[in-house]
Amino acid sequence: MRTHYCGRVEATDQTVTLAGWVDRRRDHGGVVFLDVRDRTGVVQVVADPTVCATAAEVRNEYVVQVVGTVRPRPPESFNPKLATGALEVVATDLTVLNGVARQLPFPVSDTETVREEVRLKHRYLEMRGERLAGNLRLRGRLVQTIRRYLEDVGEFLEVETPMLCRSTPEGARDYLVPSRVHPGEWYALPQSPQLFKQLLMVGGIDRYYQIARCFRDEDLRADRQPEFTQLDMEMSFLSLEEILQFNEGLVKHVFRELKGIELPDFPRLTYAEAMERYGSDRPDTRFGLELQTVADLFAQSTFKVFAGAIAAGGTVKVLAVPGGDAAISNTRIKPGGDLANLVVQYGAKGLAYMRVKAEGEIDTIGALKDSLTPEIQAALLARTGATPGTLLLFGAGPKEIVNESLGRLRLFLGEELGLIDRQALNLLWVTDFPMFAWNPEAQRLEAMHHPFTSPHPDDLTKPLTVETRALAYDLVWNGIELGGGSLRIYRRDVQEKVFAAIGLSTAEAQEKFGFLLEAFEYGTPPHGGIAYGLDRWAMLLAGATSIRDVMAFPKTQQARDLLTDAPSAVADQQLRELHVRSVKA
Secondary structure, X not given: OOOOOHHHOOOOOOEEEEEEEEEEEEEOOOOEEEEEEEOOEEEEEXXXXXXXXXXXXOOOOOEEEEEEEEEEOOHHHOOOXXXXXXXXXXXXXXXXXXXXOOOOOOOOOOOOOOOHHHHHHOHHHHOOOHHHHHHHHHHHHHHHHHHHHHHHHOOOEEOOOOOOEXXXXXXXXXXXXXXXXXXXXXXXXXXXXXXXXXXXXXXXOOEXXXXXXXXXXXXXXXXXXXXXEEEEEEEEOOOHHHHHHHHHHHHHHHHHHHHOOOXXXXXEEEHHHHHHHHOOOOOOOOOOOOEEEOHHHHOOOXXXXXXXXXXXXXXXXXXXXXXXXXXXOHHHHOOOOHXXXXXXXXXXXXXXXXXXXXXXXXXXXXXXXXXXXXXXXXXXXXXXXXXXXXXXXXXXXXXXXXXXXXXHHHHHHHHHOOOOOOOOOOEEEEEOOEOEEEXXXXXXXXXXXXXXXXXXXXXXXXXXXXXXXXXXXXXXXXXXXXXXXXXXXXXXXXXXXXXHHOOOOHHHHHHHHHHHHXXXXXXXXXXXXXXXXXXXXXXXXXXXXXXXXXXXXXXXXXXXXXXXXXOOOOOHHHHHHOOOOOOOO
């Protein structure tokens, strides 16, 4: 039906057959110009209605077949924006393969201003536009580049793991699938292939990867979907350092191939360092404005807010904002102001402030100013590097709350004050995550990542607590987590110890994970891995703001598919066959 793609027409004086959509039609009286588009691009077609009678009836988005001869465009009509801008096709035959029976809901050449719900309902039309089509091409190239590197350089084997699994709800909520042949029993769609890829290591597969579909029934954000895609990897007989180095090589290769960018080696921060300096385990290092601890300066302070926080085992930290004295008013800092409200959202009780004036004079509320001795003031200015015009914003309270609230404030001010270098590509490793977090509602420890992460060997000989470190690592790109992984537990005694720490009894551990514990008794090698959010990776490479912009058929933030109107009700007969009943709460 065609000999060439539209965007790949090159040689002149050849006869070609093209097929695609009419992107634009221009009637110049006696000659019709058509821009014909397929997934590779656009080429101009010149049609004489006396030769091709159908040229007079075609309209935008008609599907056509064109037979014609390629010739150079006249110099005055060159279009440098098109790969085919120096050529045109003189049509000798033009066939309408399918017309447009209804008015288009939006012009496919410009979808930027179209409401997202309209675009999602007619996603197949949006795909014809360059923005989404270009993103999908980039995503395809990303997957292709990854596969070639893993298979050719890393000697990885792609293995598919099951989609119908056992429910092990330790993280997000599962999507459940009722079994027809086993009444009253359920499958779960995988949140990740974690256990299966560990079993592949037991089986000697050695180096595994998969472009894996995963499902999580959780609240949605711009970078979350109920179904998403991971690049999933697992490796045996590699140390943590070797795993990090290999993955760094993979990411550098992707940037080199897709963007022509040579990345430097990735810096590393421990979790503790990242939280101390940035208040986040995924720090955006494209700008400064780091958090600084000043609790030692105020340990004997008469300012009760600071002294009370320190006495209760908390901390005092400060953000030094250059130029903030002029840019940020007191109204925004005081209770009810937007900056105060921001930190309150993350558990803080509010903000204290100091304004550094000329000659190092401090302007602040009376109680805080009265507590400043000349020694404390001098030490504070020296530590923060504050100069006249600097605004000092303080957080006081439990360390976790101070870090979280000031970390969020740091990001907000970085955006507002234009401190972020938009051209920077800052990738870094965050390592040594805590093994556990404390769940106050359940009054027990829970795994920070998942309970199959290996504890740090230096901490394994001690009781497992919130202080226990994990051999876990995340790769962070400009403040966004690109992927995360860990060395895994590969001994039954260690896995049982971790299960016990998170409150699983021996019987519960056996019932839920007996197959894994048994496998560990048959010579399991040391292994570790990582999973990358492929949708997120494609989003960042494309410069998009939502993973919906790089997915062919995404759901809305309410987890609905507007195109097919899913989820939807099903017939009672289907429910009876599955031995379930649907009851609205």
